[in-house]
Each structure stands twice: as C-alpha cells, then as structure tokens.
Amino acid sequence: MEKILEVKNLEQRFDLNKGILDKIKFKNGKFIKEERIVNAVNNISFSIDKGKVFSLVGESGCGKSTTARTIIKLIDPKGGNIRFDGKDITNLTGNEMLKYRKKMQMIFQDPYASLNPRQRVLDILTEPMLFHQVVSSKSEAMEKAFEILKKVGIRSEQATRYPHQFSGGQRQRIGIARALAVEPEFIIADEPVSALDVSIQAQILNLMMDLKEEYNFSYLFIAHDLSVVKHISDDLGVMYLGKIVEKGSKKHIFNNPLHPYTKALFSAVPKLSGTNLKNSKNVQGEIPSAINLPSGCYFHERCPYAKPICSKEMPIEKEVEKGHCVLCHQY
Amino acid sequence: MSIQVETSNKSQEKVNKWKSFLESEFFHNYKKSPTAIIGSIIVIVVLLIAILGPFFTVQNPYDMSNIDLNNAYKPPAWDEGGEAKFFLGTDQQGRDIFSAIVYGSRVSLIIGIAGTFLASAIGIVLGLIAGYFGGKIDAIIMRIADIQLSFPTMLIAIFLMSFIGRGITNILIALSLVGWVRYARTVRGETLSVKKKEFIEATKVIGLPNFKIIFKHVLPNVFTSIIVLSTIQVGSFILTEATLSFLGLGVPVTRPSLGMLCNNGFNVLYSGLWWVSIFPGLYIMIIVFGINLLGDFLRDELNPKLK
Numbered sequence: 001m002e003k004i005l006e007v008k009n010l011e012q013r014f015d016l017n018k019g020i021l022d023k024i025k026f027k028n029g030k031f032i033k034e035e036r037i038v039n040a041v042n043n044i045s046f047s048i049d050k051g052k053v054f055s056l057v058g059e060s061g062c063g064k065s066t067t068a069r070t071i072i073k074l075i076d077p078k079g080g081n082i083r084f085d086g087k088d089i090t091n092l093t094g095n096e097m098l099k100y101r102k103k104m105q106m107i108f109q110d111p112y113a114s115l116n117p118r119q120r121v122l123d124i125l126t127e128p129m130l131f132h133q134v135v136s137s138k139s140e141a142m143e144k145a146f147e148i149l150k151k152v153g154i155r156s157e158q159a160t161r162y163p164h165q166f167s168g169g170q171r172q173r174i175g176i177a178r179a180l181a182v183e184p185e186f187i188i189a190d191e192p193v194s195a196l197d198v199s200i201q202a203q204i205l206n207l208m209m210d211l212k213e214e215y216n217f218s219y220l221f222i223a224h225d226l227s228v229v230k231h232i233s234d235d236l237g238v239m240y241l242g243k244i245v246e247k248g249s250k251k252h253i254f255n256n257p258l259h260p261y262t263k264a265l266f267s268a269v270p271k272l273s274g275t276n277l278k279n280s281k282n283v284q285g286e287i288p289s290a291i292n293l294p295s296g297c298y299f300h301e302r303c304p305y306a307k308p309i310c311s312k313e314m315p316i317e318k319e320v321e322k323g324h325c326v327l328c329h330q331y
Numbered sequence: 332m333s334i335q336v337e338t339s340n341k342s343q344e345k346v347n348k349w350k351s352f353l354e355s356e357f358f359h360n361y362k363k364s365p366t367a368i369i370g371s372i373i374v375i376v377v378l379l380i381a382i383l384g385p386f387f388t389v390q391n392p393y394d395m396s397n398i399d400l401n402n403a404y405k406p407p408a409w410d411e412g413g414e415a416k417f418f419l420g421t422d423q424q425g426r427d428i429f430s431a432i433v434y435g436s437r438v439s440l441i442i443g444i445a446g447t448f449l450a451s452a453i454g455i456v457l458g459l460i461a462g463y464f465g466g467k468i469d470a471i472i473m474r475i476a477d478i479q480l481s482f483p484t485m486l487i488a489i490f491l492m493s494f495i496g497r498g499i500t501n502i503l504i505a506l507s508l509v510g511w512v513r514y515a516r517t518v519r520g521e522t523l524s525v526k527k528k529e530f531i532e533a534t535k536v537i538g539l540p541n542f543k544i545i546f547k548h549v550l551p552n553v554f555t556s557i558i559v560l561s562t563i564q565v566g567s568f569i570l571t572e573a574t575l576s577f578l579g580l581g582v583p584v585t586r587p588s589l590g591m592l593c594n595n596g597f598n599v600l601y602s603g604l605w606w607v608s609i610f611p612g613l614y615i616m617i618i619v620f621g622i623n624l625l626g627d628f629l630r631d632e633l634n635p636k637l638k
Contacts, residue, residue, distance in 0.1 A: 069532075072536055074532055074535055074536065097538065098538045101536065101537060101538035102538070104536075105536060105537075106532075106533065106536045108529040108532065108533065109529070110529055113528045113529045113530065114528075114529035114530050114532075114533055115530055116530045116534075116548055116551075116552070117530075117552065118551035118552055119548075127537070127539075128537040131537060131538070131539060132537075132538070160344065175533075178533065182537070
C-alpha cells in the first residue's frame with residue numbers, strides 16, 4: 001500500500017520563556033537559569049495509507065492539534081521528519097513548500113473563527129484557486145466554486161453572503177469547501193465536528209466521507225469523541241502526553257484494546273446500561289503537565305497496572321499483532 | 332455565466348447592501364442617539380460650509396484687492412456701528428471675519444483630515460508589521476512608540492515645527508510624526524488578536540504570502556477601530572494645528588487657519604475688538620465638538636468590547 005504521509009520521530013516543543021531575561025529567576029538567594037519548555041509532541045511515528053482515514057484520539061492537551069499543525073507546517077517541527085507522498089517536506093520553506101500546500105489542506109475546529117468575516121463565501125473559495133492557479137480565469141474559478149458549494153450543500157444564491165449569515169454547520173460546510181478548492185490529496189481535519197451540534201455532526205461526517213469517496217483523498221482526523229472515530233476511521237492512534245501509546249487498525253483497537261490508557265478511554269464512554277463507569281478500573285488523577293514530563297512511562301502515575309519498572313524506563317514500541325503496536329511494559 | 336448577469340447582480344447587491352444598512356442595528360441605534368445625530372449634522376454642515384463657502388462669502392480674505400482698510404474695526408452686525416454685510420465684524424485690516432472663518436476652516440479641515448490620513452497610513456503599516464511578525468521588529472517599533480509617548484504630544488509638535496519651519500506640508504509632516512503612535516499601538520493590539528484566529532491559519536495553509544495575509548485578511552478585520560480612532564484624531568489634529576498656528580508655528584500668514592485667526596485677534600483682544608478672536612475660536616470649538624460627538628457614538632457602536 002502506498003503511503004501518503006509518513007511521520008517519523010516527530011517532536012514539537014514550545015519555549016515558554018523565550019527571552020534570555022525571562023529565563024533567569026531569583027530563588028533562595030541566588031540567580032538560577034530556569035527553562036520552561038512544553039513538550040507537546042514527543043517522538044511520534046505513524047503513517048497514513050493512500051485513501052485511508054487515520055484518526056488521532058486523546059484527551060484535550062495531549063498534543064493532537066499540535067501534531068496536526070506541525071505536519072501541515074504551520075509550526076516548524078523541532079525534530080524528526082515528515083514525508084509527504086514519499087518526499088521529505090520537513091525542512092521545506094516558503095516557495096518550495098507551496099507545491100505541497102496545494103496538496104494538503106486543513107479543516108478547522110471552530111467554524112466561527114475559521115472563516116474571514118469580511119470575505120464573501122465566493123471569495124473565500126476563489127482566492128485559493130486563483131492563487132494556486134488550479135483555474136485559469138476568474139469566471140472559471142467562480143464556476144468551480146459554485147460546483148463545490150453545491151457538493152457541500154450550500155445553495156448558489158448563498159455564495160455572495162458573508163460568513164455571519166450562516167449557521168455553524170453551514171460554516172463548517174464552507175470550511176470543507178475551502179479545503180476542497182485546491183483539489184488536495186490529503187486533508188487534515190482538526191476536530192471538525194466537536195464544535196457542532198450532535199444533530200449536525202453526523203451530517204458533516206457523512207459529507208466528509210462522501211467527498212472522500214468522490215475525490216479519493218486521505219484524511220488525518222483529529223478527535224476526542226470515540227463514537228465519531230469509530231464511524232469514520234480505518235486506522236487510529238491513541239495519544240497521551242504527546243506520545244502515541246497505541247496504534248493499529250480500527251478493528252484491533254476497538255475489539256482488543258491493549259494499552260491501559262486505551263482501555264480507560266473506552267470505559268469512559270457513557271453506556272446506556274450505566275454500569276460501565278462504576279465497574280471499570282478507574283484511572284486516577286489528572287493528566288500531568290507537559291512541562292515536567294513524568295519519568296519512565298508517561299502514564300505510570302495514573303496506571304492501575306503500574307509496575308516498578310514503569311517509573312524508570314520508557315517502554316519501547318511493540319508490535320503485538322500485525323499492524324497493532326503498543327507502548328507498554330506489560331507486553 | 333454571461334457578463335450581463337454579473338452586472339445586474341452587482342447593482343442588485345448595492346441595493347441590498349443599502350437596504351440591509353437601513354435595517355441594521357447600527358442605523359437603528361443611530362436614529363435613537365441624539366448625540367450622534369447632532370454630531371453628524373454639525374460635521375455635515377461644517378463640511379458644506381467649507382466646500383461651498385466661497386460662493387457666498389462677501390470677499391476672498393486672501394485677495395488683497397478685495398480688502399478695504401476703510402472697513403477695518405467693524406463690530407458684528409448686531410453691535411453699534413456694525414454692518415449687515417460684515418455679519419461677524421471685520422479685523423484690523425478690514426477683512427470680513429465670516430469670510431476669514433470660512434476660508435480658515437478649509438485650511439484647518441484639510442490639515443486635520445490629510446494629517447489623519449498620513450498618520451494613520453504610517454501607524455497602520457507599522458502596527459500591522461509589529462503585530463503580525465512580532466519578535467525583534469515588534470520590540471523595536473513599540474519601543475520607539477513608547478519613547479515618543481513619554482513626551483507630551485504638543486512638545487514634540489512644537490519642537491518639530493520650530494525645527495522644520497512653517498508651512499502646510501511641514502505641519503502635515505509634524506502631525507503624522509506625532510500621530511502615528513496611537514494608530515500603531517491600536518492596530519498592533521488588534522492584529523495580535525486577529526492573527527491567532529483560525530482563518531489566518533487557513534490562509535497560511537493555502538500558502539498565501541505574508542503581505543497578502545496582512546493586507547487582505549488582517550487589515551479588514553482591524554478596520555473598525557481605525558475608523559473610530561480616525562474620527563477622533565481629525566478633531567484632535569485640528570486642535571493641535573490651531574495651537575501651533577496660534578503660537579505662530581503653524582500655517583504661513585498668507586493662508587490663515589482658524590488658529591491663526593485667533594492669534595490675529597489676540598493682539599487686539601484687550602482693546603475691545605473681542606470678535607476678531609472669539610468667533611474663530613468658537614468655530615473651532617463647534618467643529619471639534621461635532622466630530623467628537625460622532626466619534627463617541629462610533630466608538631460605542633463599533634467597539635464590541637464596550638457593548
């Protein structure tokens with residue numbers, strides 16, 4: 001199977017005290033240099049097959065969105081490499097990157113913030129087309145914009161309206177239309193439905209799947225809602241504190257979750273019977289700070305199965321069955 | 332799609348825009364706000380007088396051949412010895428005060444408006460650059476702004492004017508050098524909040540060059556605060572110019588502005604010729620008052636933080 005995207009040992013950090021002066025602190029009678037670095041993404045690797053949907057799940061603050069923004073080069077990666085369609089794009093800048101900008105697009109989380117309030121829908125769509133020269137003239141761009149709008153379910157007479165005249169679900173449709181405008185091969189969807197009403201979520205997800213069938217592109221889907229993930233993905237990765245703790249196909253992970261964190265996630269999904277939360281082995285405490293990462297396995301402080309080795313050594317990734325990898329000392 | 336359809340669409344769109352403006356909350360609040368209505372009436376009347384004034388003044392005060400020294404020291408029409416022709420009286424050289432005010436307001440308004448344009452142009456560009464790029468360039472621009480803000484505005488203006496000399500161009504230079512700071516700071520602040528929005532990220536994902544993002548996507552979204560600031564800035568520039576001219580540092584004697592008219596009368600104020608100074612002074616007050624009323628309304632309406 002051909003890979004559309006391969007991510008190897010990707011790392012992303014943010015320095016909270018950027019200036020030199022910020023780093024110097026006065027403590028216990030002497031000056032010390034204190035660094036506060038958020039380790040948002042810690043050495044993760046995964047790959048996405050062409051035409052497939054790969055989902056990243058995890059609780060908020062675990063680095064899902066940062067991973068997405070690093071892959072699409074909104075933020076430059078601090079380590080590792082990203083290969084798109086077989087070519088290394090890790091260190092491409094400006095004009096070299098433009099060629100790939102056309103091929104990868106993004107759908108954003110908040111439909112109320114992702115559309116320029118001063119641009120008409122038509123301009124939102126034609127601007128990227130004209131910039132990347134997917135069309136040769138303005139009138140062709142307009143025709144194409146109408147065609148895409150029709151596909152995402154926006155009527156053509158609504159094209160000259162401004163974003164504030166649409167509802168949340170309609171805006172997300174426009175956001176999707178914008179991503180489609182440059183005919184991408186790969187789309188990153190950063191929690192595209194989490195800001196929407198539950199009744200609208202299904203519509204948008206189905207729209208995204210229909211468009212995928214039609215245009216045959218691949219998705220990197222970021223989500224925290226497991227039912228959404230189950231509906232849409234082929235493969236998935238479970239993230240915890242900037243690390244992928246378990247990855248595999250949807251069947252592997254939903255039928256046979258191995259990592260204690262994955263199990264905890266599934267047990268946290270509310271069920272109609274209502275007994276699930278009580279009987280499951282609960283995960284204690286809060287997600288630790290990404291500034292001071294725990295020693296050894298990042299999960300050991302909260303893990304109900306923790307052994308002495310877990311606090312000392314970071315486990316290595318193990319392939320338990322074919323294509324199903326887990327990061328835990330138990331296996 | 333034929334071109335005809337598009338043009339009819341466009342005129343239709345204009346009608347729709349006008350319609351939606353009349354139905355908008357903005358217009359609704361405008362109708363309900365007496366200060367806004369008074370302010371805009373004053374501003375419109377002042378502008379009309381400045382534009383159409385020369386058609387109904389009795390003389391061109393700049394043209395020496397029009398002026399007759401025999402008409403000097405005439406009090407306003409309602410005072411003893413006043414003439415209806417010189418409604419607001421005349422000055423030491425026989426110039427009609429009303430005509431001088433009309434012509435002077437033209438100079439004052441041109442300086443106020445043009446100065447605002449220049450100051451805002453400099454301030455907007457620097458503010459956008461500082462806010463969008465951040466880092467060192469931001470630090471440099473903002474420290475210069477801070478240094479300038481630590482001096483009184485008038486002091487800098489007086490210093491600049493005594494350095495580069497009188498003249499309308501020079502006063503515009505001085506005003507823009509004084510006024511850009513407020514724009515730069517406001518625009519930078521707004522830019523900082525706009526650039527974090529996802530639609531700016533979307534333009535980066537598309538790969539648009541920075542200048543296009545700044546001017547097409549950031550600028551339109553910071554424009555309301557620029558409009559608010561500009562309205563008030565016109566008033567404050569008219570005042571600054573009046574002060575400078577009053578001090579003899581502003582416009583040249585041959586093209587008196589309102590401030591210079593006040594100065595002319597100041598010399599004879601205590602010898603009983605009160606009208607020479609008072610009327611231009613009152614007119615400055617009315618202009619600035621009207622502009623500020625309008626500016627206050629715009630600030631309250633367009634600034635969502637105050638709502």
